[in-house]
Amino acid sequence: MLDRDEIIRLLDGYKKEDIRIGMIASHSALDVCDGAVEEGFFTVAVCEGGRDEPYTRYFKAFRDKRGKAYRGMVDQTLVLDKFGEVMSDRVQQFLRSENVVFVPNRSFSSYCDLGDIEDKFSVPLYGSRNLLRTEERGEKRNYYWLLEKAGIPFPEEVEDPDDIDGLVMVKLPHKVKRLERGFFTAATAKEFREKSEELIKQDVISRKDLKAARIEKYVIGPVFNFDFFYSPLAGHEEGIELLGIDWRFETSLDGHVRLPASQQLTLNEKQKNPVYIVIGHNAATLRESSLNKIFPIAEKFVKATQEHYPPGIIGPFTLQTCVGADEEFCVFDVAPRIGGGTNVHMWVGHPYGNSLWRSTMSTGRRVAREIRRGIDDNRLDELVT
Numbered sequence: 144m145l146d147r148d149e150i151i152r153l154l155d156g157y158k159k160e161d162i163r164i165g166m167i168a169s170h171s172a173l174d175v176c177d178g179a180v181e182e183g184f185f186t187v188a189v190c191e192g193g194r195d196e197p198y199t200r201y202f203k204a205f206r207d208k209r210g211k212a213y214r215g216m217v218d219q220t221l222v223l224d225k226f227g228e229v230m231s232d233r234v235q236q237f238l239r240s241e242n243v244v245f246v247p248n249r250s251f252s253s254y255c256d257l258g259d260i261e262d263k264f265s266v267p268l269y270g271s272r273n274l275l276r277t278e279e280r281g282e283k284r285n286y287y288w289l290l291e292k293a294g295i296p297f298p299e300e301v302e303d304p305d306d307i308d309g310l311v312m313v314k315l316p317h318k319v320k321r322l323e324r325g326f327f328t329a330a331t332a333k334e335f336r337e338k339s340e341e342l343i344k345q346d347v348i349s350r351k352d353l354k355a356a357r358i359e360k361y362v363i364g365p366v367f368n369f370d371f372f373y374s375p376l377a378g379h380e381e382g383i384e385l386l387g388i389d390w391r392f393e394t395s396l397d398g399h400v401r402l403p404a405s406q407q408l409t410l411n412e413k414q415k416n417p418v419y420i421v422i423g424h425n426a427a428t429l430r431e432s433s434l435n436k437i438f439p440i441a442e443k444f445v446k447a448t449q450e451h452y453p454p455g456i457i458g459p460f461t462l463q464t465c466v467g468a469d470e471e472f473c474v475f476d477v478a479p480r481i482g483g484g485t486n487v488h489m490w491v492g493h494p495y496g497n498s499l500w501r502s503t504m505s506t507g508r509r510v511a512r513e514i515r516r517g518i519d520d521n522r523l524d525e526l527v528t
């Protein structure tokens with residue numbers, strides 16, 4: 144892990160009046176850029192050729208003589224052959240020369256090697272570098288481990304497929320599209336065997352991944368992804384903020400649920416098993432009497448990260464939950480960084496974030512406002528690793 148003092152030393156060399164916000168141009172980059180522009184920053188998006196046009200063309204920023212953006216929010220783009228090249232000395236040098244504070248997103252931790260992020264990426268990262276690895280289900284001290292330490296409910300694991308005695312979710316990567324899911328559900332051990340054989344035949348999953356798959360109880364109920372924010376700079380105010388709630392459109396699952404049961408039953412083998420690829424987002428609110436249950440979970444999570452992964456969570460994080468008939472929130476995934484669904488708050492903010500901040504407050508804007516506060520109060524070193 145790069146020494147935090149070393150990163151702070153790099154930050155000390157930055158021109159404080161010209162700090163820019165950078166990120167990998169994917170995932171939540173538009174939200175981060177939008178918020179950054181609103182808070183008076185220039186933005187730097189690191190793109191991959193062939194998927195750069197939303198950033199290099201369609202959401203490109205135009206500014207007037209006084210520097211005020213009148214269109215778009217992506218000021219500067221760097222188009223690489225592959226996202227992974229952000230690790231090269233040349234690109235790191237460029238980012239530092241532009242005084243970039245880099246906001247990690249899931250595309251950063253998916254397309255770049257985690258070891259390289261931890262040991263080689265000598266650019267100030269907003270947030271906790273060491274927590275990014277907790278997202279990997281294959282890791283020992285992963286987010287399930289953290290949730291257990293924190294005493295937060297998560298879906299019970301079923302160790303042996305023969306023990307399946309109710310609906311389960313089987314989590315493993317897609318055999319070919321490695322960054323996508325090869326998830327499937329099964330209600331009995333027999334169904335697990337039959338379905339997995341069929342998916343292996345279809346090249347959706349591999350036997351090797353199936354062996355290492357996480358099998359967990361399926362929580363039957365709606366999904367709420369809570370977009371939280373933690374500020375280590377908070378004074379009298381609460382450090383934990385609920386900015387928004389999103390839920391996801393998943394293909395092909397959302398198409399399946401729009402078909403009558405009789406039609407679902409006549410789908411062919413290939414169409415029968417839904418895949419769970421996140422393809423869009425929507426905003427939600429929570430019944431007010433249930434809000435009371437979700438803040439203690441966030442408190443526990445923040446505390447556990449501080450204890451086990453110091454300095455702990457800094458800035459945005461998303462708790463992905465399902466709520467079953469018992470009305471209890473079960474955390475099935477944690478994003479220890481900006482979540483993937485925050486574009487629903489872009490520009491318009493979110494009912495919770497806006498009400499809290501008495502102005503439009505998206506996650507992207509909250510990140511930028513925090514960095515601005517860090518600069519103004521000379522406490523930016525507390526926000527980076």
Ligand SMILES: Nc1ncnc2c1ncn2[C@@H]1O[C@H](COP(=O)(O)OP(=O)(O)O)[C@@H](O)[C@H]1O
Pocket residue numbers: 298312324359360361362363366391419463465475476
């Ligand atoms: N235990 C569970 N019970 C019910 N649905 C689940 C469960 N775990 C995951 N899901 C569903 O699968 C989707 C993806 O799960 P997630 O764990 O977030 O995968 P990933 O790590 O690939 O993001 C969720 O959006 C949710 O709809």
Ligand SMILES: [Mg+2]
Pocket residue numbers: 463476
């Ligand atoms: Mg997830």
